[in-house]
Amino acid sequence: MSARRANVVARRWIYVPRVRPLDGTIGLAVFAVDARPEMTEQAPIARAFRAAIEEAVRFMGATAPNPPVGCAILDRHGAILTVAAHHRAGSPHAEALALRRCAEQGLMARAAIAVVTLEPCNHTGRTGPCSEAILASPIRTVWVGAADPNPRVAGGGIARLRAGGCAVQVLDHDMEAAAACRALIAPFGLWSRTGLPWLTVKQAVDAAGGMIPPAGRHTFTSDAALTLAHRLRRATDAIVTGSGTVLADRPGLDVRRVADHAGRAPRLLVVCDRRGRVPADWRAHAAARGFDVRICQDIARLPELLGAAGVLWALVEAGPGLLTALRATGLWNDWLTIGVGPGGTERLDPAVRVGTDTPLRLFPELAPRLAAAEERACFPAS
Numbered sequence: 566m567s568a569r570r571a572n573v574v575a576r577r578w579i580y581v582p583r584v585r586p587l588d589g590t591i592g593l594a595v596f597a598v599d600a601r602p603e604m605t606e607q608a609p610i611a612r613a614f615r616a617a618i619e620e621a622v623r624f625m626g627a628t629a630p631n632p633p634v635g636c637a638i639l640d641r642h643g644a645i646l647t648v649a650a651h652h653r654a655g656s657p658h659a660e661a662l663a664l665r666r667c668a669e670q671g672l673m674a675r676a677a678i679a680v681v682t683l684e685p686c687n688h689t690g691r692t693g694p695c696s697e698a699i700l701a702s703p704i705r706t707v708w709v710g711a712a713d714p715n716p717r718v719a720g721g722g723i724a725r726l727r728a729g730g731c732a733v734q735v736l737d738h739d740m741e742a743a744a745a746c747r748a749l750i751a752p753f754g755l756w757s758r759t760g761l762p763w764l765t766v767k768q769a770v771d772a773a774g775g776m777i778p779p780a781g782r783h784t785f786t787s788d789a790a791l792t793l794a795h796r797l798r799r800a801t802d803a804i805v806t807g808s809g810t811v812l813a814d815r816p817g818l819d820v821r822r823v824a825d826h827a828g829r830a831p832r833l834l835v836v837c838d839r840r841g842r843v844p845a846d847w848r849a850h851a852a853a854r855g856f857d858v859r860i861c862q863d864i865a866r867l868p869e870l871l872g873a874a875g876v877l878w879a880l881v882e883a884g885p886g887l888l889t890a891l892r893a894t895g896l897w898n899d900w901l902t903i904g905v906g907p908g909g910t911e912r913l914d915p916a917v918r919v920g921t922d923t924p925l926r927l928f929p930e931l932a933p934r935l936a937a938a939e940e941r942a943c944f945p946a947s
């Protein structure tokens with residue numbers, strides 16, 4: 566990798582550890598992020614944002630209809646006292662959990678700075694307002710990664726914190742941590758503005774441009790690419806497939822290569838099927854694996870169906886029949902192609918809509934490639 570390329574990555578991407586890079590090139594890019602010299606001045610805040618983002622990423626796929634949020638609490642010297650994330654709707658918000666942990670560990674007197682990936686809430690929903698919880702603590706400096714995109718609550722938390730005497734700093738939009746914070750809430754932002762989910766299509770293509778696996782197999786991509794697919798399944802709230810895939814593969818579509826969220830609520834598995842061809846015994850098996858199987862007879866209504874069920878981010882894993890129809894509708898947000906070339910070489914080609922803060926940013930395997938695509942401004946038409 567050239568030094569120029571490494572710098573591009575270093576400017577834009579954040580390292581989320583615990584995930585295996587697909588090859589050495591990506592590992593080097595990740596190292597370049599860690600070596601950024603310009604982090605020095607605000608190093609404790611940058612470090613805290615990394616920790617908060619990393620913790621929030623762990624709960625992507627578990628929080629819907631709430632967004633994933635992470636929070637770090639620091640002492641006045643910038644040492645991290647605790648890091649927490651929102652686990653699921655109805656459980657404490659990230660800030661509340663971080664404050665509770667601080668108190669439990671006898672660290673509250675030292676709490677001075679909160680670093681939060683999303684603007685603290687100022688309303689009572691399933692839990693109380695985080696702005697008030699922060700104001701009731703010794704914290705008087707709050708760093709916010711992204712403003713709340715929910716039109717019903719936007720701005721309220723920051724205004725309340727400022728009125729209560731906190732210095733609130735919203736990350737500059739150029740900072741890599743800010744991009745990661747926006748990517749974390751991109752599906753939530755879309756859903757809270759429109760009621761529609763973020764749709765990511767994942768497609769494996771062989772050297773001849775085909776999608777059909779060799780006889781006797783369901784997949785033909787590498788172990789690393791399959792693991793990425795399972796990580797995407799884990800991070801999303803619903804899976805979409807087509808009746809052709811169900812009939813050909815009787816697919817599991819569950820999370821197996823990485824640990825799934827503990828105690829995950831049944832999640833939607835939508836099968837596009839106009840002719841009623843989905844076998845009842847496969848539906849029963851899917852239900853036994855924790856899926857709530859629904860049938861969609863009109864692809865144009867797929868986003869509506871998912872959004873109404875509180876799905877923020879959905880992953881489409883379907884065959885050529887459904888993907889051709891979906892591509893034509895334009896009802897998708899990211900289109901990730903995993904291309905297997907001659908000799909088993911593999912290429913990841915993530916296509917995102919211009920100007921979007923795709924949640925795929927949070928997958929380090931994809932981050933350098935997304936950055937390269939952005940540089941070339943190489944996007945498919947809507």
Ligand SMILES: NC(=O)C1=CN([C@@H]2O[C@H](COP(=O)(O)OP(=O)(O)OC[C@H]3O[C@@H](n4cnc5c(N)ncnc54)[C@H](OP(=O)(O)O)[C@@H]3O)[C@@H](O)[C@H]2O)C=CC1
Pocket residue numbers: 767768769770775776777778783806807808809810811813814837838839840841842861862863864865882883884885886887888890
């Ligand atoms: N390489 C890869 O990434 C993947 C490959 N595959 C492979 O693909 C093959 C299956 O492909 P395919 O048969 O095309 O199956 P699909 O999974 O694409 O399902 C096709 C079905 O989707 C339904 N459908 C199509 N358009 C619409 C629409 N507008 N609204 C509602 N439903 C719609 C149709 O149902 P109806 O007939 O009722 O109209 C159609 O039969 C398998 O061999 C599988 O292994 C599968 C997934 C991923």
Ligand SMILES: Nc1c(N[C@@H]2O[C@H](COP(=O)(O)O)[C@@H](O)[C@H]2O)[nH]c(=O)[nH]c1=O
Pocket residue numbers: 769776778783784785786790791794806810814815816817818819882883
């Ligand atoms: N062929 C293909 C994929 N295909 C998708 O994976 C499904 C099998 O999932 P499971 O039954 O859970 O193992 C299959 O039916 C289809 O939806 N995925 C990939 O990552 N790479 C591949 O080469």
